[in-house]
Amino acid sequence: xxxxxxxxxxxxxxxxxxxxxxxxxxxxxxxxxxxxxxxxxxxxxxxxxxxxxxxxxxxxxxxxxxxxxxxxxxxxxxxxxxxxxxxxxxxxxxxxxxxxxxxxxxxxxxxxxxxxxxxxxxxxxxxxxxxxxxxxxxxxxxxxxxxxxxxxxxxxxxxxxxxxxxxxxxxxxxxxxxxxxxxxxxxxxxxxxxxxxxxxxxxxxxxxxxxxxxxxxxxxxxxxxxxxxxxxxxxxxxxxxxxxxxxxxxxxxxxxxxxxxxxxxxxxxxxxxxxxxxxxxxxxxxxxxxxxxxxxxxxxxxxxxxxxxxxxxxxxxxxxxxxxxxxxxxxxxxxxxxxxxxxxxxxxxxxxxxxxxxxxxxxxxxxxxxxxxxxxxxxxxxxxxxxxxxxxxxxxxxxxxxxxxxxxxxxxxxxxxxxxxxxxxxxxxxxxxxxxxxxxxxxxxxxxxxxxxxxxxxxxxxxxxxxxxxxxxxxxxxxxxxxxxxxxxxxxxxxxxxxxxxxxxxxxxxxxxxxxxxxxxxxxxxxxxxxxxxxxxxxxxxxxxxxxxxxxxxxxxxxxxxxxxxxxxxxxxxxxxxxxxxxxxxxxxxxxx
Ligand SMILES: Cc1cc2nc3c(=O)[nH]c(=O)nc-3n(C[C@H](O)[C@H](O)[C@H](O)COP(=O)(O)OP(=O)(O)OC[C@H]3O[C@@H](n4cnc5c(N)ncnc54)[C@H](O)[C@@H]3O)c2cc1C
Numbered sequence: 256x257x258x259x260x261x262x263x264x265x266x267x268x269x270x271x272x273x274x275x276x277x278x279x280x281x282x283x284x285x286x287x288x289x290x291x292x293x294x295x296x297x298x299x300x301x302x303x304x305x306x307x308x309x310x311x312x313x314x315x316x317x318x319x320x321x322x323x324x325x326x327x328x329x330x331x332x333x334x335x336x337x338x339x340x341x342x343x344x345x346x347x348x349x350x351x352x353x354x355x356x357x358x359x360x361x362x363x364x365x366x367x368x369x370x371x372x373x374x375x376x377x378x379x380x381x382x383x384x385x386x387x388x389x390x391x392x393x394x395x396x397x398x399x400x401x402x403x404x405x406x407x408x409x410x411x412x413x414x415x416x417x418x419x420x421x422x423x424x425x426x427x428x429x430x431x432x433x434x435x436x437x438x439x440x441x442x443x444x445x446x447x448x449x450x451x452x453x454x455x456x457x458x459x460x461x462x463x464x465x466x467x468x469x470x471x472x473x474x475x476x477x478x479x480x481x482x483x484x485x486x487x488x489x490x491x492x493x494x495x496x497x498x499x500x501x502x503x504x505x506x507x508x509x510x511x512x513x514x515x516x517x518x519x520x521x522x523x524x525x526x527x528x529x530x531x532x533x534x535x536x537x538x539x540x541x542x543x544x545x546x547x548x549x550x551x552x553x554x555x556x557x558x559x560x561x562x563x564x565x566x567x568x569x570x571x572x573x574x575x576x577x578x579x580x581x582x583x584x585x586x587x588x589x590x591x592x593x594x595x596x597x598x599x600x601x602x603x604x605x606x607x608x609x610x611x612x613x614x615x616x617x618x619x620x621x622x623x624x625x626x627x628x629x630x631x632x633x634x635x636x637x638x639x640x641x642x643x644x645x646x647x648x649x650x651x652x653x654x655x656x657x658x659x660x661x662x663x664x665x666x667x668x669x670x671x672x673x674x675x676x677x678x679x680x681x682x683x684x685x686x687x688x689x690x691x692x693x694x695x696x697x698x699x700x701x702x703x704x705x706x707x708x709x710x711x712x713x714x715x716x717x718x719x720x721x722x723x724x725x726x727x728x729x730x731x732x733x734x735x736x737x738x739x740x741x742x743x744x745x746x747x748x749x750x751x752x753x754x755x756x757x758x759x760x761x762x763x764x765x766x767x768x769x770x771x772x773x774x775x776x777x778x779x780x781x782x783x784x785x786x787x788x789x790x791x792x793x794x795x796x797x798x799x800x801x802x803x804x805x806x807x808x809x810x811x812x813x814x815x816x817x818x819x820x821x822x823x824x825x826x827x828x829x830x831x832x833x834x835x836x837x838x839x840x841x842x843x844x845x846x847x848x
Contacts, residue, residue, distance in 0.1 A: 279595035279674070281683060282587050283326065287401045288318025290587065292836070293624055294394065296794045301628045302390045306383075310391050313381045317369065317395060321402040325364060326684075329403035331357035332537035333687050339529045339541065350526045352487045352539050361403055361537075363441055365410050369395060370439045372413035372446070376421065377437055389634040393576045393627055400580035401587075404691045405537035409446055409485040411573040415566045416447025416492050420511065423554030423562050431551075432490060432511065445513075448488035449566055450480040450543060457482065458704045460560060461503040465495040465545060467510060474510060475547040476524075484698070486526050486541030489514050492566065494559050495550070508559040510550035524548040534690035568652045570699045572630055575655030578663040578695050579623035581688055585670035586620045588684060589613060590832075592674045609673065610828050614804065616669050617831060619662035621801050622781035626655045629784055633726075647722040650713035657705035657770075658777040660695030667692040702770060709776070710769040715760035720776065724753045727780055730787035736839075737790050741803070741846040745783050748810040752779035778809035789842060796842030800827040803846055823848040 335355035343349040435445035456462030465478025500506030593604040636644035671678035671685035678685040713719040752775040759772040789798030
């Protein structure tokens with residue numbers, strides 16, 4: 256079988272390569288937590304000390320799996336996509352999906368062992384007597400996705416479905432669904448998903464045509480869902496229009512659709528076919544035809560979309576985390592390859608052009624990680640009751656998703672290029688990373704839809720940019736050990752990005768600029784974060800250098816025809832690519848040089 260061949264091949268590469276083979280190694284066999292100084296530094300800043308200490312062995316264990324067993328399983332599952340069976344041998348419409356055992360093994364790690372889906376909702380996960388903070392949950396996601404991206408969709412959407420049921424469902428519905436959805440027993444667990452998109456509309460949700468008809472205590476849904484990831488989930492949350500409800504988004508209600516009815520029989524909907532996708536090949540995305548399927552109303556029928564947007568926003572945050580994770584894998588692969596490969600008698604990492612190319616992969620990766628930590632920490636503050644944090648996370652999620660998912664694409668391509676021709680060959684992880692990166696700009700809203708959400712709704716209607724400005728000003732104030740000049744430059748860039756966002760939000764004719772305004776907000780916020788993080792004791796000084804890199808390249812205009820003035824940058828690149836840790840003093844010298 257091809258799968259076991261792939262498996263054996265990877266196992267073979269963890270043995271030291273003979274330099275006479277000339278082929279550079281990959282990251283197989285490395286512990287993705289231990290090699291990631293950035294995430295370890297940031298956990299010390301963003302996670303309470305007690306939680307960080309308790310969870311560190313689990314991060315390390317997942318880091319080892321991600322560089323080992325999980326990675327091998329992911330490669331196999333990618334080559335053996337799920338298969339839909341339309342009928343059973345007796346001709347009955349019992350549709351089901353077959354998965355390769357490698358995918359099932361990954362599910363057991365995610366849902367059975369680490370319990371990603373339940374870790375935010377109950378105690379008893381990884382020895383914790385209470386739900387895990389968001390910072391911890393997203394760190395686990397970040398480590399997992401460095402090996403497997405496709406399965407993170409079912410994992411995350413199970414987690415976010417539980418959130419909606421807990422928050423909006425009736426007590427009766429909670430009692431019916433939650434014990435199954437929160438289980439870690441793979442034989443009884445009900446996994447969740449979210450179906451919104453129809454042929455008539457993905458961005459334009461108000462165009463949804465699925466109709467809901469009341470039938471005693473339940474509802475019956477009729478219609479077609481066009482993009483259904485995790486197509487065979489045990490319970491799907493979806494939007495439909497109750498008969499007689501108004502057109503547009505106002506008339507949409509939220510429903511929970513079980514795959515099996517209480518008597519164990521199949522609910523009246525069919526998975527019509529699976530999509531033949533560019534990426535996320537291990538996971539089944541399909542089309543669903545609802546034929547009077549039984550569903551349960553969730554929450555207020557007049558607030559269906561508003562309620563669903565909570566799930567969408569949580570998914571957006573997770574997508575940002577996934578992009579940060581894939582970029583980290585890309586950077587690690589590029590560094591391992593560039594350090595080993597020789598061309599023209601030298602290691603390729605010694606060439607100035609390639610060094611600059613690596614820096615351009617590292618900067619967006621570290622920006623995304625800082626933004627992940629900020630969003631997750633803000634979510635923890637919101638859970639603890641802060642209204643300001645609740646508003647802030649509502650805009651940070653699309654901001655992170657929008658920019659990090661876009662950055663993921665050139666980073667994946669750039670990493671492939673650093674490996675050279677081998678990067679284009681399917682035996683190596685790069686091809687999968689390039690394919691998977693592209694879905695990030697589509698699901699949970701395209702770049703345009705997310706940018707409109709950030710600027711028109713977040714900034715224009717809710718004034719969220721003011722909360723961002725206040726939070727970043729506090730961090731700049733706290734970084735008092737940085738040179739005043741540098742802090743002033745960061746402060747000015749922040750002010751200007753806030754002013755731009757406000758102006759674009761206020762002027763209808765500026766709609767075409769929402770993406771630039773959102774990007775500016777992201778870059779200014781992440782530059783401040785990197786600077787603040789790098790100013791803290793015990794944190795590697797690279798973050799300071801990357802802060803300046805973002806400032807110079809993303810927030811400062813340059814004349815493309817003037818010669819480069821990049822002496823500081825060569826020094827910064829040397830430090831960033833060095834094997835040794837970078838001290839605060841070393842980095843500080845280059846902030847104003
Ligand atoms: C593999 C895969 C899995 C998916 N899984 C799911 C799932 O599980 N559940 C689910 O509900 N959906 C899912 N989706 C659907 C996905 O969320 C939508 O495809 C996406 O939101 C875009 O919608 P659309 O395809 O209808 O494109 P459209 O909405 O038709 O957009 C077409 C283009 O128009 C642009 N556009 C639209 N409106 C505006 C505007 N106002 N201003 C500027 N530009 C605009 C968009 O940016 C886009 O470039 C999945 C998609 C894929 C590819």
